Amino acid sequence: MSTLHQIDRRKFLAGTATLALAATMPSTGWSAPERNRTYIVASSVDGPVFTNVSNANYYSPGVDLRNGFMYATEPLFYYNLYKDEVIPWIGESFEYAPDFKSVTIKLKKGVEWSDGHPFTARDVAYTYNMLVDNGKNARNMRDAAIVSTKVASATVVDDQTVRVDFTQPDPRHMFQFGISYFAFGLQWVPEHIWKDVADKTTFTNFDLAKGLPVSTSAWKVVSTAPSEIICERREDWWGAKTGFRPLPGPERIITVPSGSRDRVAQLSVSNMIDISADIQDAQLIQELLRQNDKLTTFSGAENPLGNLDWWPVSVFFNSADERWNDVRVRKAFAYAINAKQIIDVAFAGAGEPSRGPFPAFPPLVKYIDLIEDSAKKNDVGVYDLAASEKLMLEAGYERDGDKFWSKDGKRAGGDMHGLALLNQIGPLVQQQLRRGGFEVTFYSTPDSSKIMRSGNCPLVLSGHGNSSIFDPLATLEAFHSKNFIPVGKPSLYFARMQNPEYDAAVDPIVALKPGDPAIDEHVKKAMDIWYAAVPEVPISQHIHRLPMNQTYWTNWPGTSNPYMPPAPNHVATSTYIAHMVKPVS
Amino acid sequence: MLITLATRLAMLFSMILAAASLNFFVPRLTGTNPIEERLAEIAGQGGGSMTGVEDMVRSYTERFGLDRPLWEQYLDYIGSVLRFDLGYSIANYPTRVADQIAAALPWTIGLLGTTTILAFLIGGLLGALAAWPRAPRIFRVSLPFQMVLAAIPFYLIALVLVYVFAFRLQWFPNGGGHQLGVERTLSVSFVLDVLYHSLLPAFAIIIASMGTWSIGMRGMMVSIQGEDYMTFAEAKGLKPRRIFLHYGVRNAMLPQITALALTFGQLITGSVLVEMVFNYPGIGTLMFQAVKLSDYFTINGCVLILVLVTGVSMVILDLIYPLLDPRVQVGHG
Numbered sequence: 066m067s068t069l070h071q072i073d074r075r076k077f078l079a080g081t082a083t084l085a086l087a088a089t090m091p092s093t094g095w096s097a098p099e100r101n102r103t104y105i106v107a108s109s110v111d112g113p114v115f116t117n118v119s120n121a122n123y124y125s126p127g128v129d130l131r132n133g134f135m136y137a138t139e140p141l142f143y144y145n146l147y148k149d150e151v152i153p154w155i156g157e158s159f160e161y162a163p164d165f166k167s168v169t170i171k172l173k174k175g176v177e178w179s180d181g182h183p184f185t186a187r188d189v190a191y192t193y194n195m196l197v198d199n200g201k202n203a204r205n206m207r208d209a210a211i212v213s214t215k216v217a218s219a220t221v222v223d224d225q226t227v228r229v230d231f232t233q234p235d236p237r238h239m240f241q242f243g244i245s246y247f248a249f250g251l252q253w254v255p256e257h258i259w260k261d262v263a264d265k266t267t268f269t270n271f272d273l274a275k276g277l278p279v280s281t282s283a284w285k286v287v288s289t290a291p292s293e294i295i296c297e298r299r300e301d302w303w304g305a306k307t308g309f310r311p312l313p314g315p316e317r318i319i320t321v322p323s324g325s326r327d328r329v330a331q332l333s334v335s336n337m338i339d340i341s342a343d344i345q346d347a348q349l350i351q352e353l354l355r356q357n358d359k360l361t362t363f364s365g366a367e368n369p370l371g372n373l374d375w376w377p378v379s380v381f382f383n384s385a386d387e388r389w390n391d392v393r394v395r396k397a398f399a400y401a402i403n404a405k406q407i408i409d410v411a412f413a414g415a416g417e418p419s420r421g422p423f424p425a426f427p428p429l430v431k432y433i434d435l436i437e438d439s440a441k442k443n444d445v446g447v448y449d450l451a452a453s454e455k456l457m458l459e460a461g462y463e464r465d466g467d468k469f470w471s472k473d474g475k476r477a478g479g480d481m482h483g484l485a486l487l488n489q490i491g492p493l494v495q496q497q498l499r500r501g502g503f504e505v506t507f508y509s510t511p512d513s514s515k516i517m518r519s520g521n522c523p524l525v526l527s528g529h530g531n532s533s534i535f536d537p538l539a540t541l542e543a544f545h546s547k548n549f550i551p552v553g554k555p556s557l558y559f560a561r562m563q564n565p566e567y568d569a570a571v572d573p574i575v576a577l578k579p580g581d582p583a584i585d586e587h588v589k590k591a592m593d594i595w596y597a598a599v600p601e602v603p604i605s606q607h608i609h610r611l612p613m614n615q616t617y618w619t620n621w622p623g624t625s626n627p628y629m630p631p632a633p634n635h636v637a638t639s640t641y642i643a644h645m646v647k648p649v650s
Numbered sequence: 651m652l653i654t655l656a657t658r659l660a661m662l663f664s665m666i667l668a669a670a671s672l673n674f675f676v677p678r679l680t681g682t683n684p685i686e687e688r689l690a691e692i693a694g695q696g697g698g699s700m701t702g703v704e705d706m707v708r709s710y711t712e713r714f715g716l717d718r719p720l721w722e723q724y725l726d727y728i729g730s731v732l733r734f735d736l737g738y739s740i741a742n743y744p745t746r747v748a749d750q751i752a753a754a755l756p757w758t759i760g761l762l763g764t765t766t767i768l769a770f771l772i773g774g775l776l777g778a779l780a781a782w783p784r785a786p787r788i789f790r791v792s793l794p795f796q797m798v799l800a801a802i803p804f805y806l807i808a809l810v811l812v813y814v815f816a817f818r819l820q821w822f823p824n825g826g827g828h829q830l831g832v833e834r835t836l837s838v839s840f841v842l843d844v845l846y847h848s849l850l851p852a853f854a855i856i857i858a859s860m861g862t863w864s865i866g867m868r869g870m871m872v873s874i875q876g877e878d879y880m881t882f883a884e885a886k887g888l889k890p891r892r893i894f895l896h897y898g899v900r901n902a903m904l905p906q907i908t909a910l911a912l913t914f915g916q917l918i919t920g921s922v923l924v925e926m927v928f929n930y931p932g933i934g935t936l937m938f939q940a941v942k943l944s945d946y947f948t949i950n951g952c953v954l955i956l957v958l959v960t961g962v963s964m965v966i967l968d969l970i971y972p973l974l975d976p977r978v979q980v981g982h983g
Contacts, residue, residue: 105830114931116939117742119749126689126706127743200702205709207692210702267744290834291753291931292827319831324929327809331817331824511942515682518690530694555690555703 101617101650104315104643107323107332108132109342109634114291114322121278121286122270123252124196124206130248133294133320135636136643137280138252140245141170141189143641146534147627149428151244152641155184155253155281157225159243165234165578170243172225175307178255179299180279186227191256193219193229195265205266208251212242236578240535245637247375247534247630255279282640283313294320314618314648320633333360333612340621340642342634343374343609345486347415350610359616363609363631364624368415371610372622372630373426376528377419378487379601380494381559385552386479386523393460394477395599396444397470400453401501402494404446404604411489412608418446419603421592422543428535428580435585436592443596445603453501470502478504482513483526490604491526517559520552525559528607536579537588541571544600560600567594618646658968662961669957670731670950674724677946684740684944685710691943714740714947727950736951741943747951750936755955757827758932761848762924763914765855770910772856773863778899780864781871784890793868800861805923808854812927815850822850825929851928863906870902877901904975911963 108131110116115132122128123138141156157171176184193216199206200213215238217230231238242251254270258279262268270278271289278286283304284296296318304310323329323342330349332338334357344350350370353360363372380402382389389395404418420440423429440446462470462477470477478498483491491507498505505524508516517525533540542548546563550556570591577584609632613621621642622631628645629638686707693703711717714737715726730737736747776796779789799807816824828834828843874880875898883897922934933952940948 103831113926113929114935116750117739117745120742120745125743126685126692126710127739127741127745129692203709204702204705205713210705214701269744288834291935292929293830295831317831321826321830322929324825325927327812328825328929331812335817335820335824337830511938514691514694515687518687518694555686557690557694 099316101648102314102316103319104317104618104646105319105321105338106133106633106639107329107338107341108320108639109323109632113324115289115294115320116291118289118291118294119271120269122265122268123254124199124208125266125269126205126207128207130636131634132322133289133296133318134278134286135639136284136296136318136320137278137282137286138636138640139280139282140250140637141172141253142239142244143629143638144240144244144246144535145628146246146426146428146630149535154245156243159239161236161238161578165231165236165238165576167228167230168238168243169222169226169228172227173307173309174225175303175309176281177301177303177306178279178281179285180255180276182255182257182279183224184253184255184281184303185224186221187224188253188256189227190219190221191260192251192254193227195254195259196251199265203266212251215241234576236576237536237538240579247635248637250637253281283644284315284318284640292321296320310644313644314646315643318643330612333357333614336614336616339614339616339618339646340631340633341611343371343486343611343632345608345610346489347412347610350612351413353612357614360612360614361621361623362612363622363627367624369412369417369608369610370415371608372627372632373424374528374607374609374630374632375424375426375532375534376530376607377422377424377532378490378526378528378604378607379419379422380481380604381525381527381601382599383520383523383525383552383559383561384563384600385520385561388475388477388479388523391460392597392599393456394462397453397456397460398477398498398501398503399599399602400444400447400449400456401498401503402602402604403448403497405448406497407490407493408605411493412605415610416608417606419606420445421596421603422529422532422540422601423537424529424532424534425606426534429533429537432537432585432588435589436596439589439593439596443599445596450501457502464502468502469499469504476504477502479506479523481505481507481524481526482517482522483507483509484514484517485509487526494526494604515555518555518557520550520554520556520559520561527559530557537584538571538574538579541574541588541591544595545571562598562600564594564598567591567598570594615649617649619649620645620647655969658965662965665961666731666954666957667728670728670954671724673950673953673957674727677941677944677949678720680944682944683707683711683716684946685714685716687944688741710740710743714738731950731954736954737947739940739945739948741940741945741948747948750948751933751951751955754931754933754936757930758925758934760844761851761930761932762855764848765852766859766910766913768852769856769859770863770906770913773860774867774899774903774906776860777864777867777869778871778894778902781868781875782894782898783875784894793864796861796864798861799857800859800865802858803923804854804858805927807858808851808924808927811850811854823847824850825927827930851924851930855924866906866909867902870905871898874898874901900974904971907971907974908967911967912960914959914963 110131117127120128121134139155142154143152145152155173155176157173159168159170161168172186178184196209196212197216200209204210215232215235217232219227219229222228244250283299283302285299287297288295298316305312326344329341329344330353333341334353347370354366362370364370382395408416423433425433457470462472465471488509491509495505495507516522531539543558544560544562546568548558549561549563570587574584574587622628629641631642633639689703689706715723739745739747739750779785780793812824815822826847828847832843880897883893922938925932925934937952
């Protein structure tokens with residue numbers, strides 16, 4: 066008691082205030098960059114800050130590659146889908162065996178890791194074999210299971226040549242593992258470091274003082290925090306030394322979490338960032354272009370104010386939910402959706418309705434044309450409430466007091482979950498369906514992605530994950546019974562479709578190389594079944610609408626120079642964009 | 651004194667044990683497998699595959715001990731809590747929960763701790779002046795405005811401030827804890843930069859919360875004005891400022907201090923929306939992401955900190971009460 070009274074109150078308060086102030090000071094070391102040599106990216110992640118910023122182990126289950134670590138990576142090859150062109154990077158070329166049971170990859174000479182060690186075929190083979198070994202045994206590294214399913218082993222032929230043997234013919238192997246585009250492509254690890262790591266799942270590959278993560282990239286990570294990840298250009302980058310490419314323009318790359326749509330808009334218009342994650346809202350993009358004439362989009366100020374993404378948006382029926390057992394109900398539901406109105410209202414007309422599950426990328430357009438007859442025959446994209454009513458009456462439904470379709474006391478419809486990215490169109494879809502007599506309620510909550518994946522909702526409003534880009538197989542396989550996962554277990558494919566006839570039509574494509582004319586017939590057959598089954602209602606092609614700022618950097622990808630889709634959340638291609646941009650001054 | 655201290659610490663220990671137990675069981679009631687969810691989330695980011703996910707789930711379920719009977723997990727967890735070992739984050743493996751909290755906590759304390767104290771001081775002073783007959787009329791007139799502001803959630807005020815001062819006038823940055831790419835050390839320039847970035851969110855919180863403190867303080871000031879000691883102070887001929895501060899405010903603020911200590915406990919939960927609006931990398935953001943990803947161990951860690959902050963605040967309050975009010979004797983109720 067007496068001791069307490071001897072403490073001076075003023076000293077006590079002053080001490081507390083000092084402690085509170087001191088506690089706000091994070092620590093690390095970094096010097097301020099010049100803005101006109103700094104490339105600032107707002108990358109889309111789950112939440113307002115980056116997580117796991119001290120983990121650069123690409124094969125750890127907890128890592129999120131969409132933060133700035135992606136700039137400290139380099140692929141063997143890039144892929145420009147607009148020109149259907151493979152771009153060699155640290156790889157020189159590749160050639161499949163005639164039976165597609167192996168691929169031989171040639172690497173560039175003179176490629177070096179950031180610690181000075183040469184990058185050779187041993188590193189590529191080590192990465193493959195590490196994943197194969199893990200996939201066959203512990204199965205606790207990311208990508209290990211799928212790699213071990215498809216790869217038997219990788220063998221070093223010489224310093225610049227590696228042969229990868231498959232477990233079965235795989236003419237798409239390089240497009241899954243060896244070429245980087247969107248989120249595809251393996252990350253190559255330095256054998257001389259990783260071979261001594263006992264537990265590769267607890268290895269963070271991160272120790273800036275020791276130069277980790279070691280990379281062949283033109284940038285190295287120099288500072289990380291939940292609020293930003295900073296990479297610095299390596300003046301000793303192998304590409305400049307060998308004459309492959311000049312040193313890239315950005316001396317520093319700062320990646321920040323994009324946060325909300327409003328924040329991205331404010332950062333863009335005030336020139337604080339150079340490129341951002343997708344903000345979707347066409348009206349907002351128009352307003353940004355009005356406020357800052359240095360801002361542009363992939364299509365400039367013209368519609369669709371962005372670039373086509375691999376994520377065509379649909380309303381998916383959860384086939385495992387018995388309320389969709391009757392195909393007439395699914396078809397009636399589809400008739401009640403007016404996709405054109407949705408695009409006009411939500412995106413100010415800046416978009417195109419989709420006619421099926423495929424993104425309209427150049428390599429896929431011929432398949433979209435091929436199935437158009439089937440789409441027409443099945444009235445895809447037709448808004449017709451009378452036809453909807455006819456089908457519902459045939460299916461035994463009646464309008465109840467609130468004008469909703471009802472059968473045996475149960476109303477047609479249900480909860481429809483979607484990501485926040487689609488909250489512009491979700492309420493419109495809901496309202497159209499309610500007018501058509503379907504009691505649908507749209508939800509977009511922090512839990513929605515979990516609910517969508519688990520199948521615990523009858524309807525999902527979403528794009529197609531892992532969609533086709535260069536050939537139709539990936540999208541077709543999303544509806545294959547082998548990818549069916551029961552409700553309660555997470556699935557990437559929301560329709561949860563099972564149809565043996567459809568499977569039989571898709572299976573032969575697996576052994577055919579991309580572009581093989583024989584694929585056409587199988588696609589047509591599979592899509593006839595698909596359209597008749599109505600597993601989803603196509604709404605729109607997905608457009609990535611993101612502002613790119615020309616105040617400090619030019620040569621952004623665009624309609625006249627479509628060298629790569631620009632979205633920073635495509636971890637594989639962000640580094641390529643950073644190589645291509647040029648400083649204004 | 652020692653007996654009182656021991657009693658308080660025993661109560662604190664019991665409270666932590668009870669809260670930690672609830673904290674263990676509640677997240678597990680959701681029935682979600684956090685490992686499965688995390689792997690699906692990653693696969694869903696594009697280019698991923700669900701092939702082999704079941705094996706990975708099994709492997710990490712074993713590694714995290716989630717395959718063992720619940721009672722065994724519980725005993726392990728309590729043991730870990732007592733050792734202050736918060737384990738690994740499930741969603742951000744192999745990052746340790748303690749490291750995540752250590753990185754996030756300073757931001758929350760810096761922003762919300764400071765603003766809470768400032769709102770308490772400013773609101774308390776305004777409330778006291780509103781009830782003080784000799785104070786200018788403006789303090790009485792301002793009370794309804796403060797009540798209106800108190801009724802608006804601070805994240806809405808924050809959005810208005812961001813729009814006006816950051817977006818339109820561009821006087822302040824529109825988010826983040828500091829300028830992009832600056833050196834994050836204890837240098838004067840960095841401290842000033844952090845303070846500059848904290849001004850808008852700080853204003854939002856202070857404006858929205860000082861009304862509550864003001865109303866409470868005004869009520870207490872009104873009630874103590876008829877007390878004998880106030881009459882006595884006036885009869886002694888003391889200066890009005892001395893009567894106001896030493897006799898009025900000092901006695902009226904005691905219930906406010908108790909409320910302040912409880913408010914500190916709510917800082918973490920209350921910080922979620924503010925941190926989301928301003929992209930602050932604090933404990934609220936950490937907890938939001940942990941709940942979203944069903945990251946049991948990070949949720950447990952954050953809630954444990956919340957419980958500790960509340961409990962320790964109350965114990966400290968108990969111990970420093972005699973400093974604020976000499977009538978209170980430690981050990982004598």
